[in-house]
Amino acid sequence: xxxxxxxxxxxxxxxxxxxxxxxxxxxxxxxxxxxxxxxxxxxxxxxxxxxxxxxxxxxxxxxxxxxxxxxxxxxxxxxxxxxxxxxxxxxxxxxxxxxxxxxxxxxxxx
Numbered sequence: 001x002x003x004x005x006x007x008x009x010x011x012x013x014x015x016x017x018x019x020x021x022x023x024x025x026x027x028x029x030x031x032x033x034x035x036x037x038x039x040x041x042x043x044x045x046x047x048x049x050x051x052x053x054x055x056x057x058x059x060x061x062x063x064x065x066x067x068x069x070x071x072x073x074x075x076x077x078x079x080x081x082x083x084x085x086x087x088x089x090x091x092x093x094x095x096x097x098x099x100x101x102x103x104x105x106x107x108x109x110x
Contacts, residue, residue, distance in 0.1 A: 024081050033061040
């Protein structure tokens with residue numbers, strides 16, 4: 001009777017990247033491109049002989065890729081997601097620090 005062998009992926013810790021960025025980072029670039037597309041519709045004028053809307057729509061996302069690559073160099077996987085959640089969640093810096101304002105009454109009357 002032959003031994004049944006199934007292939008097992010050994011590279012489960014490998015980062016999935018596209019253009020040296022993780023997919024979460026590409027969502028940041030695509031979101032910035034969408035916002036710059038909207039902003040570019042309302043902004044007029046020329047920058048160095050090019051229309052401003054083209055510079056905003058295409059230049060900003062193209063410049064964001066190398067900036068994100070340099071910013072994330074040496075950082076762990078999911079760094080942008082963790083950074084965004086750290087900035088959006090409330091924080092308690094010290095458990096024994098006094099609250100800046102009292103949120104509820106300590107003693108109830110009646």
